[in-house]
Amino acid sequence: xxQRIRIKLKSYDYNLVDKSAEKIVKTVxxxxxxxxxxxxxxxxxxxxxxNRSTFVNKKSREQFQLCSYKRLLDIYSSTSKTIDALxxxxxxxxxxxxxxx
Numbered sequence: 634x635x636q637r638i639r640i641k642l643k644s645y646d647y648n649l650v651d652k653s654a655e656k657i658v659k660t661v662x663x664x665x666x667x668x669x670x671x672x673x674x675x676x677x678x679x680x681x682x683x684n685r686s687t688f689v690n691k692k693s694r695e696q697f698q699l700c701s702y703k704r705l706l707d708i709y710s711s712t713s714k715t716i717d718a719l720x721x722x723x724x725x726x727x728x729x730x731x732x733x734x
Contacts, residue, residue: 638708638716641731642671647702653728654704660722664715666708674703 640657644650654671661668678700685693708715724730 636711636734638711638719639733640706640708640719641733642704642706643701643729643731644727645699645701646727647700649725649728650702650704653724653730654706656722656724657706657719660718661708661711661715664712664718666711666715668706668708670706671704672706674705677701677703 642650642653642657644653651671658668658671678698681697681699683695683697684691685695719732
């Protein structure tokens with residue numbers, strides 16, 4: 634099975650993404666496949682500006698930020714053993730995993 638498997642990880646916490654990528658790389662290397670990555674993709678930041686009070690202090694505002702972190706992994710020369718190991722892998726909640734074959 635000489636095909637490329639692309640895994641995309643996404644989370645709001647960078648620690649979870651890095652630990653998940655580490656765990657995936659470790660299990661894939663144990664099966665004998667070649668891993669390229671984790672490649673950090675650009676961080677998406679969403680900034681919200683909210684008024685502190687509704688009526689009196691109109692110029693007083695507060696800002697909040699929501700960041701999403703992404704990592705990309707490419708797996709080459711994978712076998713059926715590699716795919717089985719990936720399916721059995723337990724990743725923490727809060728990490729979105731997208732797998733393309």
